[in-house]
Amino acid sequence: MIRKEEAYQDIEFPKGFLWGAATSAHQVEGNNTNNQWWAWEQEGGHINDGSISGRACDHYNLYEKDFDLIKQLGHNTHRFSIEWSRIEPKEGKWSKKEIDHYRQVIQALNDRDITPMVTLHHFTDPIWLAEKGGWLNPKVVELFERYTRKVVESLGDLIPFYNTINEPVWVAYASYGLGVHPPCHNDMNEFYTAGKHFLMAHGKCYRAIHETVKDMGFKIKPQVGIVKQMMYYDPVDPNVKEDVEEAERMDELTNRWFLEGIHTGIIRKPFGKGEELEYLKDSWDIIGVNYYTRSQISPRLNDPKVLELMLSRRGESTDMYEVYPEGFYKQLMSVKKYGKPVYVTENGIATKDDKQRCRYILIHLREVHKAIRDGLDLRGFMYWSLMDNFEWSLGYSMRFGLIEIDYETLERKPRPSAYLYRDIIKSNKITAQQFEKYL
Numbered sequence: 001m002i003r004k005e006e007a008y009q010d011i012e013f014p015k016g017f018l019w020g021a022a023t024s025a026h027q028v029e030g031n032n033t034n035n036q037w038w039a040w041e042q043e044g045g046h047i048n049d050g051s052i053s054g055r056a057c058d059h060y061n062l063y064e065k066d067f068d069l070i071k072q073l074g075h076n077t078h079r080f081s082i083e084w085s086r087i088e089p090k091e092g093k094w095s096k097k098e099i100d101h102y103r104q105v106i107q108a109l110n111d112r113d114i115t116p117m118v119t120l121h122h123f124t125d126p127i128w129l130a131e132k133g134g135w136l137n138p139k140v141v142e143l144f145e146r147y148t149r150k151v152v153e154s155l156g157d158l159i160p161f162y163n164t165i166n167e168p169v170w171v172a173y174a175s176y177g178l179g180v181h182p183p184c185h186n187d188m189n190e191f192y193t194a195g196k197h198f199l200m201a202h203g204k205c206y207r208a209i210h211e212t213v214k215d216m217g218f219k220i221k222p223q224v225g226i227v228k229q230m231m232y233y234d235p236v237d238p239n240v241k242e243d244v245e246e247a248e249r250m251d252e253l254t255n256r257w258f259l260e261g262i263h264t265g266i267i268r269k270p271f272g273k274g275e276e277l278e279y280l281k282d283s284w285d286i287i288g289v290n291y292y293t294r295s296q297i298s299p300r301l302n303d304p305k306v307l308e309l310m311l312s313r314r315g316e317s318t319d320m321y322e323v324y325p326e327g328f329y330k331q332l333m334s335v336k337k338y339g340k341p342v343y344v345t346e347n348g349i350a351t352k353d354d355k356q357r358c359r360y361i362l363i364h365l366r367e368v369h370k371a372i373r374d375g376l377d378l379r380g381f382m383y384w385s386l387m388d389n390f391e392w393s394l395g396y397s398m399r400f401g402l403i404e405i406d407y408e409t410l411e412r413k414p415r416p417s418a419y420l421y422r423d424i425i426k427s428n429k430i431t432a433q434q435f436e437k438y439l
């Protein structure tokens with residue numbers, strides 16, 4: 001995994017690099033009672049560890065305290081999401097109180113010199129939207145655009161970075177194709193429909209942000225992009241054509257068609273019919289990449305030998321994924337051709353062993369550094385996650401945080417990895433000694 005001769009050298013990051021961590025509203029705020037996840041959690045039996053999001057980390061009330069901690073930990077940026085179901089609790093009705101809340105949140109970051117990166121959609125939909133069919137309803141595109149305009153009108157003078165939608169293809173698949181997120185449908189055609197609507201909504205949202213900023217006469221020039229999860233599809237046997245082709249098919253289905261859609265404006269089959277939308281074409285200023293792991297691919301998995309080969313190739317485990325940093329470099333480099341600045345919007349590990357987290361951070365940052373060395377215009381890294389939180393259908397048992405949360409007392413306790421990360425940020429580099437200590 002790590003070539004010895006490369007292992008222990010200082011590596012330095014570009015000046016002005018953005019360093020931070022990410023969260024999402026439903027996972028940390030608490031009491032997001034107005035979205036489809038909350039409703040689904042109340043049905044019981046859906047969340048693996050039996051938990052519900054509940055008051056989560058109570059970040060909704062404790063955000064100032066959390067931002068003080070971020071500051072102490074040296075972060076200069078913070079990625080978080082605005083909760084649509086708070087801003088628009090009933091269709092077409094806006095909550096001034098919640099808009100003011102997010103204004104205070106963003107202001108609190110600005111006051112601490114921490115650059116805010118705002119996600120407009122991170123997995124959750126208002127209940128009223130879910131009742132209308134969610135992302136299957138073609139109207140969602142204009143409804144999302146309207147919500148975007150409202151956010152930008154109200155808060156856009158303070159926001160330098162927007163992520164339109166977090167992991168659109170995964171959320172479409174998880175909700176409508178695979179059935180592990182609400183509304184838990186198992187229908188590939190629904191996946192294609194929702195995926196297409198997410199792509200269109202992204203394009204509309206991109207234009208709406210820039211138009212609104214201009215109309216309002218805001219001085220700020222925001223950078224807007226998608227956040228794309230970039231799973232690496234690795235053929236189990238790279239010498240076998242079927243494995244290679246199947247990995248390519250998966251890459252097209254979950255990665256390429258969406259990125260190419262934003263780039264060319266064309267909605268490829270099977271999500272669209274190859275139609276070209278002017279507003280979609282080149283609808284990004286930046287690219288957000290989320291990377292966690294690879295998936296080993298072969299259509300021959302009923303052959304025990306293939307299965308055996310797959311298992312023998314498996315690397316170190318975490319509580320959720322295999323550790324596979326090589327795929328990170330590959331997926332970062334795969335977006336180089338679009339010529340846009342890239343931000344790592346999520347990369348992190350679920351583990352109860354914080355030493356493992358330290359290692360994970362170091363070996364993944366090394367891939368980031370390699371990509372920069374090889375010419376990628378990569379400008380920032382956001383660890384997932386700032387603090388332990390509600391990991392969707394896996395509940396609270398997953399521990400992703402740089403900061404440990406005691407869910408009884410809500411006490412926040414930075415883990416050693418948070419201090420390692422602080423030291424890296426402070427010097428803008430990783431030293432050979434740091435590699436030596438942890439690898």
Ligand code: FCB
Binds near residue numbers: 024027167
């Ligand atoms: C990503 C999600 C994020 C978190 C991490 C572990 O897919 O964007 O909310 O759940 O996975």
